[in-house]
Amino acid sequence: MEAASDSRRRLAAMESIASPGGSWRRTARAAGLLAPDDEPRLTIFAEMSALASATGAINLGQGFPDEDGPAQVVEAARRAIADGRNQYPPGIGVPELREAIAEHQARFYGIALDPDREVLVTAGATEAIAASILALTDEGDEVVVVEPYYDSYAAVTELARARLRTVPVRAPAFVPDPDELAEAVTDRTRIILVNSPHNPSGAVWPVEVLERVVALAYEHDAIIVTDEVYEHLVFDGRHAPIASLPGGFDRTLSISSGGKTFSTTGWKVGWVSGPAPLVRAVTAVKQFLTFVNAAPLQPAIAVGLRLPDAVFEEAAAALRRKRDLLSDGLEVAGFTVHRPAAGYFVVADAAPLGVEDAAEFARRLPALAGVVGVPVSALVSEARRDEYASLMRFAFCKRDDVLERAAAQLADLRLA
Ligand code: PMP
Numbered sequence: 173m174e175a176a177s178d179s180r181r182r183l184a185a186m187e188s189i190a191s192p193g194g195s196w197r198r199t200a201r202a203a204g205l206l207a208p209d210d211e212p213r214l215t216i217f218a219e220m221s222a223l224a225s226a227t228g229a230i231n232l233g234q235g236f237p238d239e240d241g242p243a244q245v246v247e248a249a250r251r252a253i254a255d256g257r258n259q260y261p262p263g264i265g266v267p268e269l270r271e272a273i274a275e276h277q278a279r280f281y282g283i284a285l286d287p288d289r290e291v292l293v294t295a296g297a298t299e300a301i302a303a304s305i306l307a308l309t310d311e312g313d314e315v316v317v318v319e320p321y322y323d324s325y326a327a328v329t330e331l332a333r334a335r336l337r338t339v340p341v342r343a344p345a346f347v348p349d350p351d352e353l354a355e356a357v358t359d360r361t362r363i364i365l366v367n368s369p370h371n372p373s374g375a376v377w378p379v380e381v382l383e384r385v386v387a388l389a390y391e392h393d394a395i396i397v398t399d400e401v402y403e404h405l406v407f408d409g410r411h412a413p414i415a416s417l418p419g420g421f422d423r424t425l426s427i428s429s430g431g432k433t434f435s436t437t438g439w440k441v442g443w444v445s446g447p448a449p450l451v452r453a454v455t456a457v458k459q460f461l462t463f464v465n466a467a468p469l470q471p472a473i474a475v476g477l478r479l480p481d482a483v484f485e486e487a488a489a490a491l492r493r494k495r496d497l498l499s500d501g502l503e504v505a506g507f508t509v510h511r512p513a514a515g516y517f518v519v520a521d522a523a524p525l526g527v528e529d530a531a532e533f534a535r536r537l538p539a540l541a542g543v544v545g546v547p548v549s550a551l552v553s554e555a556r557r558d559e560y561a562s563l564m565r566f567a568f569c570k571r572d573d574v575l576e577r578a579a580a581q582l583a584d585l586r587l588a
């Protein structure tokens with residue numbers, strides 16, 4: 173008797189945990205990651221890195237370098253661990269990193285920050301984005317963003333029960349049309365989420381467009397959240413942080429991280445800066461997400477931020493050569509290449525090769541050419557997938573010999 177009721181109870185428990193309630197389902201759905209069988213899938217970056225590992229293909233999918241950045245930065249982390257900086261750092265970040273962030277903003281952009289009240293260290297830019305959106309939106313508020321977009325924007329907006337309102341950016345420039353932006357921003361808009369330099373296209377938004385964003389934020393009482401993780405990896409043009417424009421600082425949270433600038437993507441040291449009341453609001457949420465992270469890596473990123481200008485310039489110059497190496501290779505292979513002005517990625521149109529569905533092509537590419545890339549349609553909302561259907565994103569933050577090999581393999585690509 174008892175055994176029978178036990179097994180009924182176990183069965184009921186298994187059924188109820190097989191498809192638990194909660195916010196995971198709508199979060200996954202918002203990122204286009206809820207499969208028809210209700211299974212949440214991993215992000216396109218995780219999926220494509222796993223595919224590269226499984227097939228041995230060259231991984232030009234997820235954006236991470238295959239070489240270490242400045243030796244001083246890596247050495248400073250070793251030293252910090254050896255010196256015992258291994259316990260919880262202060263909640264807002266170690267003082268020398270907050271000071272280095274403030275110095276960096278003043279040195280490169282003329283932005284003056286109080287390191288104690290206007291800077292918050294986070295677990296990568298990803299946590300800064302999540303904490304900012306969660307902190308500043310209420311249910312139903314709108315977050316205006318361009319698409320294609322970094323996948324976390326849509327997921328976190330949904331997690332916050334806010335609503336994503338997208339403005340498409342199109343080839344070849346991938347810069348938002350100011351009038352389309354103006355149409356999307358209304359009094360329901362809580363956040364205008366800017367990403368320049370842009371992932372995936374590498375577009376650097378012209379100052380006139382950024383100025384329009386500032387004007388819209390004032391007009392509709394919105395807050396600007398700007399994701400500038402590629403700020404130092406600019407090849408053509410100049411990165412102008414929106415917080416450095418007239419009136420920009422007062423309504424803006426600026427987000428960046430050390431991952432791209434110092435080739436330390438796995439360290440997850442990021443930060444957000446802006447007016448003290450906004451930073452305080454983000455801190456209120458951030459402290460219950462990770463509380464703190466990366467104690468010995470924070471002083472190492474501080475060392476990085478204080479390196480001479482030449483180090484930043486050389487990193488951009490090296491990456492510019494890599495951009496050209498891969499872009500030339502993709503052109504020879506028959507893609508239409510949208511050569512980026514900045515960042516880690518080149519968007520290439522596979523339509524001239526006869527590809528209509530890059531999502532399907534991306535899954536076959538390891539077998540076809542021994543290369544992994546990301547379909548751009550994974551970075552747009554469902555309604556707009558078709559508009560981006562033949563576009564691929566390839567990362568060029570890799571060793572030259574790896575890029576040469578990838579280009580040669582792609583040039584030999586023959587579609588059945
Ligand atoms: N924003 C953009 C636009 C990115 O491309 C990335 C990572 N590639 C991030 C944020 C996340 O940065 P982090 O690794 O510092 O969390």
Ligand code: GLN
Nearest residue numbers: 215217218233234235371
């Ligand atoms: N931002 C990196 C990219 O776009 C990857 C980050 C991630 O895997 N979430 O490739």
